[in-house]
Amino acid sequence: MTIDKIKGVLFGQAIGDALGLGTESMSKKEVELYYPNGLSCYDEIIQDYHRSRWNKGDWTDDTDMMVCIAEAIIKDKFINLTAIAQNFKDWFNGEPMGIGRHTFKVLAFADYVQYPQKVANVIWELSRGTSAANGGLMRTSVVGLLKENVEQYASDICSLTHYDPRCIGSCVIVSLLINSLVYQNRELSYEEVVSIARKYDSRIEEYVELAKKDDIALLELDECNSMGYTLKTLGAALWILWHSKTFEDGLLAVVNEGGDADTNAAVACSVLGAKYGYSSIPAKYINGLVEKTKLFELANNFIDVINKLQNQTIKPNKIILMNTGEKPWMENAEEKYPLCEIHFLHALSDTYEAQCWKDLLLYPTLPDH
Numbered sequence: 001m002t003i004d005k006i007k008g009v010l011f012g013q014a015i016g017d018a019l020g021l022g023t024e025s026m027s028k029k030e031v032e033l034y035y036p037n038g039l040s041c042y043d044e045i046i047q048d049y050h051r052s053r054w055n056k057g058d059w060t061d062d063t064d065m066m067v068c069i070a071e072a073i074i075k076d077k078f079i080n081l082t083a084i085a086q087n088f089k090d091w092f093n094g095e096p097m098g099i100g101r102h103t104f105k106v107l108a109f110a111d112y113v114q115y116p117q118k119v120a121n122v123i124w125e126l127s128r129g130t131s132a133a134n135g136g137l138m139r140t141s142v143v144g145l146l147k148e149n150v151e152q153y154a155s156d157i158c159s160l161t162h163y164d165p166r167c168i169g170s171c172v173i174v175s176l177l178i179n180s181l182v183y184q185n186r187e188l189s190y191e192e193v194v195s196i197a198r199k200y201d202s203r204i205e206e207y208v209e210l211a212k213k214d215d216i217a218l219l220e221l222d223e224c225n226s227m228g229y230t231l232k233t234l235g236a237a238l239w240i241l242w243h244s245k246t247f248e249d250g251l252l253a254v255v256n257e258g259g260d261a262d263t264n265a266a267v268a269c270s271v272l273g274a275k276y277g278y279s280s281i282p283a284k285y286i287n288g289l290v291e292k293t294k295l296f297e298l299a300n301n302f303i304d305v306i307n308k309l310q311n312q313t314i315k316p317n318k319i320i321l322m323n324t325g326e327k328p329w330m331e332n333a334e335e336k337y338p339l340c341e342i343h344f345l346h347a348l349s350d351t352y353e354a355q356c357w358k359d360l361l362l363y364p365t366l367p368d369h
Contacts, residue, residue, distance in 0.1 A: 012273025144178025
């Protein structure tokens with residue numbers, strides 16, 4: 001079941017991306033004009049200048065960047081932010097099609113790989129804190145397939161290019177949704193999603209509320225001035241999760257709304273893949289993918305790495321314990337954290353800060369293989 005869902009996430013992302021290209025940047029009226037019966041398969045995608053640059057059934061930058069993350073995890077067998085940044089830069093240097101403006105600005109920096117999050121912060125500050133594009137969210141699905149520290153990894157990987165708290169919160173929500181569906185077979189409740197949203201930015205909650213309503217049109221996914229907004233894409237994914245009865249039902253619903261349809265569908269269908277699994281996806285969408293073979297190989301390699309990590313006892317090489325006033329706070333520390341270098345900090349003036357830092361695990365150093 002878990003393997004079926006992991007494959008469902010990866011193929012769901014690619015399928016939503018590939019079919020969503022057919023209505024990308026269209027208004028709802030334009031979708032109805034070009035696809036009177038609705039877009040439902042790759043062969044129907046019109047071949048205007050924009051879409052003719054890809055073969056029918058090919059994915060775009062959304063899945064390209066997800067693959068960059070997955071390949072770094074497969075190679076290093078843990079989260080190496082520098083390796084992920086390097087993969088992003090190598091992909092960028094290949095002059096990919098469809099790259100978003102914000103992502104382009106970040107990856108164009110000569111020293112991006114050395115200081116990715118600093119560069120992302122600079123670009124965000126130059127926008128006066130207004131840039132909240134969905135380029136971080138579009139690739140986060142694979143982060144939800146990790147077994148541990150998903151919230152932290154989702155935040156860190158998002159901020160390699162997108163620094164706005166709305167972007168980070170969106171990535172965290174979708175990654176945790178996927179993780180819960182894959183490994184616990186459980187949807188996060190509306191209340192749980194709202195609770196996560198409030199940790200990052202109050203503006204996220206509005207789109208969570210819109211996603212609970214019956215009409216997807218309330219999200220205005222085709223509104224020209226907000227196409228590519230991370231909260232629109234988050235809202236689309238939540239709406240599809242909460243209202244669709246099947247994978248195909250959700251896929252077609254989001255694709256035929258237009259707007260930034262490839263990204264909206266990539267994210268929404270990765271979540272649907274986590275919910276319904278690979279086995280629920282109609283064969284025509286899988287078989288029609290141009291890079292189907294590559295994606296099968298990626299999925300199998302990723303599953304192999306996840307299984308190996310799951311069977312290891314991975315210890316952090318360093319741990320910090322803070323004195324929060326609880327007694328006995330140092331008792332049995334060596335037994336609780338064997339093979340670790342333990343540091344005890346005895347005083348913090350701010351009680352809240354102390355509580356937040358209690359039992360802080362630093363990023364683990366994994367065994368060499």
